[in-house]
Amino acid sequence: MSHGTTKPFVTVVIPSHGGADRIVETLDSLARQTMDPSEFEVVVVLNGILDDTPDRIQQVRRQHPRLRLRTVQLRESGAGRARNAGIAAAAGQHITFVDDDDAVSPGFLESLAAAAEDGVIPIGMVADVLADTADGLVEFDNYLNRRISTHAGQTVAGEVLSTALGFVAAKLVPTALARTAAFDPSLRSGEDVVYWFDLFNRAPFLFRVVDADSDAAYHRSIRAGSLSRQIASYDFSVSQRLEVIERLASREVRHPEAAMVRGYMVAAQINFLNGYLREALGEHRRAIEEIRERGLESVMRYDVLNAGLARDLAICYAFPPWADTSGSVAARRIRRRGVVVDVISQSLASRAERDLTGQLIAQEFIGEHAELAGKAGTFNWRPIERFVATGMEQIADWETIKGRYRSVYSRTMWAPSNVLAGLYKIRHPEATWIAEFSDPQQWDSRGHRRSTLARPGPLRDELVAGLAAAGVELGEEVNVAELVELLAYALADEIVFTNENQREVMLGYLGRPELEARVRSISKVSEHPTLEPTFYHLETVDYPLDPGHLNLAYFGNFYATRGLTEVVAAIRSLTPEQRERVRLHVFTAKPDELEADTVEAGLGGVIIANPYVSYLGALNLATRMDVLLVNDARTEGLHARNPYLPSKWSDYAGSDTDVWAITEIGSVLSTKKARYQSPLGDAESARAELAAMLEDHL
Incomplete structure (x- = not known):
């Protein structure tokens, strides 16, 4: 290998801020490098307030006159x-970075230089070194x-x-490539991560890992306690990691390999953040909130962020x-509660899409x-x-790793949620059980009493x-629906109903x-949560709407008890001119039947049948x-x-769109401030509301 004597093959860039007590060793x-001194130069970039570092550098010059040593001085630290200043000043064909409190082995530069070639970064x-x-x-x-x-x-x-x-360290990068990017001086840490991603994004390269016995080693100086103090800081471990993720997310990826690398880099930052949160659960x-403020929800790996953090359990069959x-x-409840939970649910492949x-x-709390x-x-x-x-x-299995859960939340429209939660509470009475009922369990929506019995066996006996x-006796025959209610009434620490009528x-x-008195003392009424406005725009549905028509929408299936007969009758009773201006868009599971x-x-063309859209699409x-329309x-x-x-x-309430509620007398829905409201089954009242909508909107 012939590198000449005028232009060095390698420039070693050393940033130094107040490094007088450590620069000499570096x-x-x-x-002491085995590489000929004429083949490399050292550029020390002094930044910030000067101390005795220049004097120490002069001392090294006197001791090692053959060392090609230059300094650059910056006022800002x-x-x-x-x-960046060192890269700009470099005369070498390649650059390597060394911090002013680190050192390198004697064969470091020579071994890296021997491995250098186009498109390859030696490492x-x-x-x-515990300093x-x-x-x-x-x-x-x-x-x-x-x-x-592993790749030596x-x-x-x-x-x-x-x-x-x-x-940043232990690598040799061509100077021409190094100058295609710049370290971000606004980053307080992690600027090396973003810099190296930018280089890779511009021109994908290979790494050549030197042989393990080549004496090419970078010695990092580790001061006792320094790392633990950084991890203990919210600013360093969370805010500064999110700053790095922000910069990575802002880059326009130029090739698939860079997209893959960015994913790895983001995950590494999140993993560091997770390490801090494991020791500071209260900061989650x-x-x-900071992730939301920075708009990083779409790039955040919540499975990495929340790994191992949950001390609470959620049992949600659906x-x-x-x-x-x-x-x-149930997902909205978990979001509203704002506590990381581990979730047990059931596959609904046989029942749902x-x-x-x-x-x-x-996802932020799973x-x-x-x-x-x-x-x-x-x-x-x-x-x-x-x-x-x-x-x-x-x-x-989970508790073997993290210990007992502090609480268990269950939501029951599907009966198994309460049964599993009830059994957990029986076995772990110290855990707080929050039990939510979506509907009465013993009666279906058609008014039929559920009569399925629990089979004799160990589970039934233990329950x-x-x-x-707890003072609640059951007979020989155990009704499943009654059991589901009684388990919560007798054992839960808090019971949630979605409305007072329920x-x-x-x-x-x-x-x-006596049991009723207990339930009243520990229960509360909490309606279904409404999501924040941002959720209404996370997914954009390409669905054409004619602004010259009154566009109404209904989302959901038609049930025997929740049909739209009065709406259909009301539309038919409109004048032909009025009816032509109405479009009722229905998103349902069986659009062909509806059509x-x-x-x-x-009413073909007036009532428009569509298949279901996603929840966020709706x-x-x-x-x-x-x-x-809601009824x-x-x-x-x-x-x-x-x-x-x-x-x-609750979904409509966050949309800022007018609502037409078709209500039963005395229902909770009848008390809501819907702009339009008509009684259930009253087609004439529904027609009057439609006429008002046409007047208001057209």
């Missing part, structure tokens, strides 16, 4: 700014070196050894990614999520037994015994005065309509008062 290690080993010890012990067994040494003597793609892009909500109303409400957008609702396999069932005992047995096994210990109806048929029905009713469409379930003659509040109301 420079001495360079003076900052390692990134200093490295050496990284060793830690505060008398013998300066060199330790090669560290996080970085374990990953680098090999040439590998940059994306394969992406760890090497996460730090603060970190989430849960995203399945398109299920109860599951989306997947809706991946639903996972965005609570730790582990175990979706149990098997055919879903509502009140059938065998599926319940299977769900409970598998769920308890999963919980036990019955747990209730008996609580009164459910307690009205309880028939156990056939509307054609038969003479929120987006809700903001674009003129009026949103009560018909319960007259079934219950003393209507115990149901359609969850669509």
